[in-house]
Amino acid sequence: MTADRGVSTVVGYVLNLGIALLLVTGLLITTSGFVADQRHRAVEEGLGVVASHLAGDLATIDRLASTSDAEHVAVRADVPEQVAGRAYTIHVSPDGNTTKIQLVETRTGVTVTRSVHTSLTVSESTRGGGSLRFVYDDDGSIEVADD
Known part of the structure; x- marks a missing residue:
């Protein structure tokens, strides 16, 4: 009889560990998907803010350069090197009377685009x-340069 009690204690212990392991594994799998979704949203929102900031700066230099007689106008755009801990690329490309600013974060595949109406020509650039x-120089176009 004492041998049966020893086995039932070990079996109960192993079953409890198995159930606890299943619960913890299920919880980790569920929360990892949630964390990845939150990171994706954080990157998308961060890139949206940066794109809007760049669009505003581009509109500012376009307005300043087209309304003044200055031969040289520059607007500094301080944007973070990373958004939500991820590096990104800025593509500026002219498209008729508008300029498209596209920010791309390659690891999550998030892309955010803003369009700005410009009266001056904007050179295509990737940074x-x-x-x-x-x-803006007296050549009549706006260029994007590293600061």
């Missing part, structure tokens, strides 16, 4: 995040 300058 990483960080300090940038929009520069």
